[in-house]
Amino acid sequence: MKMETLCTCPVCQSSRLSPFLTCKDYTVSQEEFTLVRCDTCGFVFTNPRPTEAEIGRYYQSTDYISHSNTKRGLVSQVYHAVRRITLKNKLTLLNRLVPGKGRLLDVGCGTGMFLSVCQEDGWKVSGIEPDSGARKLAEEQITQPVSPEILGSYAGETFQAITLWHVLEHIHRLEETLAWLNERLAADGRLIIAVPNLESYDASRYGAQWAAYDVPRHLYHFAPNTLKPLMGQYGFVLEETLPMPFDSFYVSMLSTRYRDGKTRYLEAIREGLKSNSLGKGERPNYSSLIYVFKKR
DSSP: OOEEOOOSOTTTOOOOEEEEEEEEOTTTTOOEEEEEEETTTOOEEESSEEOTTTGGGGGOOTTOGGGOOOOOSHHHHHHHHHHHHHHHHHHHHHHHHOTTOOEEEEETOTTSHHHHHHHHTTOEEEEEOOOHHHHHHHHHHHTSOOBSOSTTSSTTOOEEEEEEESOGGGOSSHHHHHHHHHHHEEEEEEEEEEEEOTTSHHHHHHGGGOGGGOTTTOOEEOOHHHHHHHHHTTTEEEEEEEEOHHHHHHHHHHHHHHHHSSOOHHHHHHHHHHHHHHHOSSSOOOSEEEEEEEEO
8 A cells, every 4th residue: 555645734834743633444444544733724634645546445435425326224315315405505505606607617526416406407517526436427417528537627618616515625636736726717706615624513522433534535624724724825715604514413423333333313413413503603613614715
């Protein structure tokens, strides 16, 4: 297994890094990985990590639900039931931000469900998905090709909306990708990024068993005070931050399974409600957050 180590922080380029947490890959390999924290800005990331060439094997599991349409097991059934609701909510948000519709690019589109919903609503859709199995399903959904890679695709093209739904935390070549996103976004467009929130209540509640650490697939572990300055370096201005209230319940379900070997549904509901309650306020602090950016 080839691993790579980052010597500096992706946000502030400081070399002062300290161990933060050791987490286990409960989904595929059962291996342990180290998270480090930047002493200067507080950014947390997985380090060392599998190389880009090696990371693919850590996605090879039917338990990795976003890359399949499986409804095997109660947790998967809950995931798909909630997804139907969240797809509608995402489309509503998209149409509010860009009422004229236009071209949409979904980076890391998975099996293409979001693209399909937007296509039916009148958007001209394009997708990027590196996983071959998920990409094939996406192409069947929208009846058009989906690109297998980010960098190098859609050269010279721009989009009125670009979305990354729980994708940015997976991207190895982060700096190059953020520069690429700035080039692809239209001058009046909107970039929508959803990521887990390291500072949420459920993150502190479950510690190393917090499912949203999802090592080693999640390379970075964002919080509002680290994502905003990172995006600012690449010409993006934060317009608004919105909650993803369903995530606290799903993440809590998985976290109890990782901790105890079985899913504690009642606890997950209780802790999900508590996380959402504590996450309310002038600065949302939910389990996962949606960040809306525009170009400077």
